[in-house]
Amino acid sequence: MTTTGSAAITGELRRRILSGELAPGERVPSTRAITREWGVAIATASRVLAALQAEGLVRAVPGVGTVVAAPADPSAPTEPGVAAPPWARSRAPATDRAVPEPVLTPERIVGAAVRVADVEGLTAVSMRRVAADLGVVPMALYRHVGDKDDLVVRMLDAALGEWRPPVDAPAGWRPRVEVAVRALWAGFRRHPWLAHALSITRPQLIPAGMAYSEWVLSALDPHLEPTEAFDVHLMLINFVRGTAVGLESERDAEAASGLDNEEWMAEQEPALLALVSSGDFPHLQRMVSGEYDLDVDALFERGLRLLLDGLAVQFDRSADASRTAAPPWTRA
Incomplete structure (x- = not known):
């Protein structure tokens, strides 16, 4: 096993995605898998996944990990010398997949936006992304919602509206x-x-x-x-x-790193114990030594x-x- 730089690893995983070797929805190697395959540190593996996510090639899915993301624009050019992946070549243009206008409602738009935010976070929500999930062109959304700010307010209303005050109110x-x-x-x-x-x-x-x-x-x-x-x-x-x-940042960090909170803390434990054992932090030392679980x-x-x-x-x-x-x- 030879040690490789993060750029080379990113390039190899990019090649696997763009060639179709890794298909949309399929898990990409986790940080631990990258460290095992290429012999790099966890920090380097995390940078690789962060770079792929910044390029829009992967996305974090809670409870699953980091998976290949289908591009928002399947007609976008790929790297020189790399053919477009099969799933991009076979996809019909968005205008061919458009849902008839009467079917599109504010409720459907908000529901789609909430689903995106629940899985990928609020930053993943855009008019273009929601339109792609609904199979319509982005401009179709503007007939029902004003802009993204309006959409977010409607999302808040939908999420908070899941609770209804009980008809029989408790006493006191x-x-x-x-x-x-x-x-x-x-x-x-x-x-x-x-x-x-x-x-x-x-x-x-x-x-x-x-x-x-x-x-x-x-x-x-x-x-x-x-x-x-x-x-x-x-x-x-x-x-x-x-x-x-x-909650949201922890979900994203877990999906990006492949480590849950307990696994991440386990990796930090040696450095944390060394720091609190200095004698300057006796109360924190007692909590760390007592294996406090959040x-x-x-x-x-x-x-x-x-x-x-x-x-x-x-x-x-x-x-x-x-x-x-x-x-x-x-x-x-």
Whole structure:
């Protein structure tokens, strides 16, 4: 086994893809497979996959790995001296595959965009990509959605709208808030791109998001002034968003590297142990030596419990203060 540079490895894998040796949807060698075949470091193998992804030749698929991606434009020229892959030569022009206009609806467009974002991330969503998945020319989309920004807002509405407030609301502010916040967390888990797409400082006009906010505010209303209630409801949203913000990048990193979180941490462990063993970080050393495992769902549950426990204490204090301030004849 001889050591080869990343450029040479990238060129070889590019040749396999463009020649049809690796077909669309087929897995390309993972970082570990590249290290075994060419005798290079993990970092070099990661650069190879990143270069192929930047060229649009491969894409990351959660739970699968890095696979060959069909080109958005099958008529695009390939490298000099390399024939177009069979799957590109046989594909009909997009105009020949166009779906009849009456079939195309905003709901179908948004659904296709959400599917792309769920699998490949929000950055993979473009009007051209969504049109290709639907089998229409890109201009057909603009008859139903304004532009990509409009499409993303509609995607947010569709994702948040998967939850409907229960008809029979649970009694008490805390169960009502828990129902909503846990549903929001489940939505962020289903759609990892939500955390990056949803803005707190520049909120988008999302009807489904407004329905969520109304539910939470109605639960908090008896206990807080309106501005306080709104702050608390934003705090809860940002707690979910902040906990979920790494989901998409972790999914992409796993697909690109072929390593899940535990495998990646195992590779970093020797260097991490050497650093914390210096004596400068005794608390971190105790956690690393104790094999702490990050569980984002458990982290979410712990954070939610602590936040709601704090609100409960504040509500109890406010109730006590109200009773103390009331005239004697109104007290129980």
